[in-house]
Amino acid sequence: MQIPHAGDLVRVRRIRWRVVEVRDHDSCQVVTLRGVAPPHSGLERRVLAPFDSIEPVASLGAAPRFVRAIAWRRACRALLSADAPPGSLKTVRSADIGLLPHQLEPALAVVRGLATRALLADGVGLGKTIQAGLVAAELIARGAIERVLVLTPAGLRDQWTDELSRRFGIRAASVDGPLLRRVATTLPIGVNPWITLPIAVTSVDYVKRAEVLPAAAACAWELVVVDEAHGVAGDSDRRAAAQALASRAAYVLLLTATPHSGDRAAFASLCSLGAVDATPLVVFRRTRSAVGVGTARRIHLLRIRLTSGERRMHARLSRLGAALRADLGRDFRGDTVLALSVLHKRALSSAWSLARSVERRLEALSATDAEDRDTQLALPFDDVSGDLVRADEPPPWPAELRLADAGRERRLLTALLEAARDASTSETKVRRLNTLLRRTREQAVVFTEYRDTLMHLQRQLTRRALVLHGGLARGERSAVLAEFGETPGALLLATDAAAEGLNLQARCRLIVNLELPWNPMRLEQRIGRVDRIGQTRTVHAFHLVAAGTREVRILERLRARVADAGADIGVVSPLDDEEIARHIITGDVSDEHHNA
Amino acid sequence: MNTTTLDLAADAVAEARRAASSRAIEDSGRTSAWTGAEHDSTLVLLARRRRLRRALAGQVLLVWRIAYEDACGRRIESHLVPLLVDVGRQSTPRRRAWVRRLLPEVEPPLRTLVNHAAAAWHADVVRIASAFSSVRAARERAIAAQPRVRQRLFQPGLFDRRSERARQLEMDADSDADRQARARAAAAEGAGVLSARGGELLLVIAP
Numbered sequence: 001m002q003i004p005h006a007g008d009l010v011r012v013r014r015i016r017w018r019v020v021e022v023r024d025h026d027s028c029q030v031v032t033l034r035g036v037a038p039p040h041s042g043l044e045r046r047v048l049a050p051f052d053s054i055e056p057v058a059s060l061g062a063a064p065r066f067v068r069a070i071a072w073r074r075a076c077r078a079l080l081s082a083d084a085p086p087g088s089l090k091t092v093r094s095a096d097i098g099l100l101p102h103q104l105e106p107a108l109a110v111v112r113g114l115a116t117r118a119l120l121a122d123g124v125g126l127g128k129t130i131q132a133g134l135v136a137a138e139l140i141a142r143g144a145i146e147r148v149l150v151l152t153p154a155g156l157r158d159q160w161t162d163e164l165s166r167r168f169g170i171r172a173a174s175v176d177g178p179l180l181r182r183v184a185t186t187l188p189i190g191v192n193p194w195i196t197l198p199i200a201v202t203s204v205d206y207v208k209r210a211e212v213l214p215a216a217a218a219c220a221w222e223l224v225v226v227d228e229a230h231g232v233a234g235d236s237d238r239r240a241a242a243q244a245l246a247s248r249a250a251y252v253l254l255l256t257a258t259p260h261s262g263d264r265a266a267f268a269s270l271c272s273l274g275a276v277d278a279t280p281l282v283v284f285r286r287t288r289s290a291v292g293v294g295t296a297r298r299i300h301l302l303r304i305r306l307t308s309g310e311r312r313m314h315a316r317l318s319r320l321g322a323a324l325r326a327d328l329g330r331d332f333r334g335d336t337v338l339a340l341s342v343l344h345k346r347a348l349s350s351a352w353s354l355a356r357s358v359e360r361r362l363e364a365l366s367a368t369d370a371e372d373r374d375t376q377l378a379l380p381f382d383d384v385s386g387d388l389v390r391a392d393e394p395p396p397w398p399a400e401l402r403l404a405d406a407g408r409e410r411r412l413l414t415a416l417l418e419a420a421r422d423a424s425t426s427e428t429k430v431r432r433l434n435t436l437l438r439r440t441r442e443q444a445v446v447f448t449e450y451r452d453t454l455m456h457l458q459r460q461l462t463r464r465a466l467v468l469h470g471g472l473a474r475g476e477r478s479a480v481l482a483e484f485g486e487t488p489g490a491l492l493l494a495t496d497a498a499a500e501g502l503n504l505q506a507r508c509r510l511i512v513n514l515e516l517p518w519n520p521m522r523l524e525q526r527i528g529r530v531d532r533i534g535q536t537r538t539v540h541a542f543h544l545v546a547a548g549t550r551e552v553r554i555l556e557r558l559r560a561r562v563a564d565a566g567a568d569i570g571v572v573s574p575l576d577d578e579e580i581a582r583h584i585i586t587g588d589v590s591d592e593h594h595n596a
Numbered sequence: 597m598n599t600t601t602l603d604l605a606a607d608a609v610a611e612a613r614r615a616a617s618s619r620a621i622e623d624s625g626r627t628s629a630w631t632g633a634e635h636d637s638t639l640v641l642l643a644r645r646r647r648l649r650r651a652l653a654g655q656v657l658l659v660w661r662i663a664y665e666d667a668c669g670r671r672i673e674s675h676l677v678p679l680l681v682d683v684g685r686q687s688t689p690r691r692r693a694w695v696r697r698l699l700p701e702v703e704p705p706l707r708t709l710v711n712h713a714a715a716a717w718h719a720d721v722v723r724i725a726s727a728f729s730s731v732r733a734a735r736e737r738a739i740a741a742q743p744r745v746r747q748r749l750f751q752p753g754l755f756d757r758r759s760e761r762a763r764q765l766e767m768d769a770d771s772d773a774d775r776q777a778r779a780r781a782a783a784a785e786g787a788g789v790l791s792a793r794g795g796e797l798l799l800v801i802a803p
Contacts, residue, residue, distance in 0.1 A: 006669020021668035032670075064638040064699055064800065066692060072641040076799055079659070081622035083676045086717065087724040088611055093618045101608035108604050108611060113727030115602070116735045143670045144732070144787070218769045220776045248739055248777065250732055250784070271597045277738035279731075280600040 002056065003029055003049055009057040012047055015040055016057060021143055022049075032143075087112045091137040096167045100533075102291045103127050106284055107134040110251065111142070115282035117252040117274050119229070122286045124257040124524055125505070125532020126293070129163050131284075132225045132253050136199075137168040139251065145222035147198050148172070149249075151242060152227035154203035154387050155477055156501040160227070161201050175202040176386050176474075180212075194219045204232060206386025208241035222250045224274065228501055229254035230261065230521055233270035246274030254281075257528060258521030262560070296538040297531055302436075303547045304428050310351060313419040314549055317347055317354070320412045327403050339398030341518075346394075348551050349449055349515045350430075351423035352456040353394065358417040361397040365410055387477075389470030392451040392495035429514060429544050430460045436512065436542060437463055437491060443484070444510040445492045447499070447526045449517060454493050457514070461491070468494040484508075496522050505535040512542045516551055520558045638699065640800040642691050652803045655680045656698070659799035660710045664721050664790040672790060673721045676798075677710045683803070695802050703797060710795040718792065729788030736781040740774075 004010050008019045010033070017033035017040070024030075029049040035041050047054065067075075081093060089107055097103065102122070109115040120128045132150075139145040150160050150172070157174040164170040173179065175197060183193040192215050194200065204226070207216050224246045226232055232242040246252045252274035260267045271281050306314070321340050325332045347354040403409035437444060448454050451469045458465050466480050477498070484492045485506060492504075496517065508530050517523055531539040545551045643649045658681060663674040681702060711718075750763050 021670035081618040086720040099612040101612040104608040113731040
């Protein structure tokens, strides 16, 4: 069989195609074809010569074809619209995206040879997925890459596959355990199923598994996109997996609106992801005001006066802390302080969640095998598909928090449990939330950090609420999001871990933070679910802050961390970041300033 | 932290404008149908309307396309070059036959002219393609040069050979990855070689 040349008109499987390229592959040729007649017009397909029969279609040769004006004009329009100067983008014309200049910059940088590794760190909701999709589409259209791997939180896989397909015509597979097993059954033994998936979207928590990573890393991914890349900063299994994949990819895109939490080491770790030589990471960081998009954002700080029962709970928690400090003496520092702060976080989240933690500790103190149960690692047998997220599960009792005198510890904990149970019967934040939701009467998303607080809240609220947490399977998540999108006035209770990266701006503009997260990135991520391109109304964010508690101090700490982050990222001036910090946290900057 | 920033804001604005005008020119459904049915031969329109004939003023409009292809024949960049050629007033009633005779005569000299006319475009293509491929090739070379990190210690079992087989699989995978990395580095080096495709005459309007 005669091997065709690029540009030839051929017939394959009884359909006419134009040959786009012919690539040698071992002793065969991979022939890329583009459809020339409906319904295959513009579609690209690949066949393997000589196994597929490729018949040349007789050409009319150089003989000119006389056409009517309408056909000539149509041809001329098509040629003119496809004509582009060197270094411009080929796919943006046909992509289903708005033409926002800032979204074109990363793709321009890549096609002009200015970047192979980039951090897209634009503000929340400025279209980082579109920017990454455009880079992928451009590289694919130029024949520069064939294999793309998108690493994303589990809950965003479907959103990614949908966006790639709808906006760029890129057919991606949402990869999880069941899919890989299904694919493997169709392949000979020993063939890596990942090889058959040229464009794959998978969860970073799934791919990091010891039984999954080697097969995924054995494929030569040419573009690796790490979505919500702040999740792979620092020293963790996630980072190790992302690094294993990114360090072998020709192009690496790191996507996060919140690259810097104020922890410089974590930021440095993020910046080095996928680095193989001294080539610097190209950073794109544009704010909403710089880009000139977005609606007004109003932050409302609601200071909550606690009941005497809640104050007693906090006082007893402080007493436990004082006892630990006295008991541990010089050892009371670093990890121990951090461990104690976890209990304070639980108390500020809800009295209910603190009570659950204390109950478990008391049970553990009573059990003989307490040590083993505390430290047993959970195996992913209940999560074969990699859908579940455990970050919002109640944390185990910190090992550092124990008194030498177990009897005294038990007495202090029992008193604390009693106070927490008493406070949980009528929590001020819940009452205030009920009032707020009754007054607003519109769609709202209430955020909390812990799953047990979320479930407690669902029981306590007077309004029916949907819940979105890390324990939901893929189908359940989709059902919850679909119902939230379709039901006017629906209320969604969500944990950070489950709601990361979601687009909820279509109908909702109201965010309530039941407690302040200790990480400023999380706060921005929460508000960013509704404050993004496509939002047409003023966004309102309510922070419920317990007066007279450590939550007031958290505000100050958050401000300082955001200012540190601004100094390191260096694109936005520290002054701007300081103002943004105030804007996110206390709302004491005029809206107009940030909504130019 | 080894980071840098780029200022492509002005280029991005220009690109957005260009894309917007491309979308405006494109007659959505009908145009895309034409794009698919791209022809092999030159499309010729014989001007019938008086206004068009007057506008041509005894000239033939020829639209050429010059292009660069990669090693696989994929068109990487292309550029349209319009030319007006004065042929004088034509009163022949057999215009089709006249056009058929004219085009083979003028094509060779005009093809050279078109390539010369687009010299700046040629230089831009070579510069950008070279930057694109060299940066990729540099990264591929760095990837290929990366040392393999073996984190797991290995102890062969006395009776059970599973760990040995697992070790062997791991080593095979490593060497496979090495081979792939070297192949990709070599391919990236070669990807920068583009070949210019001589001008193709696509569209003609004859008076």
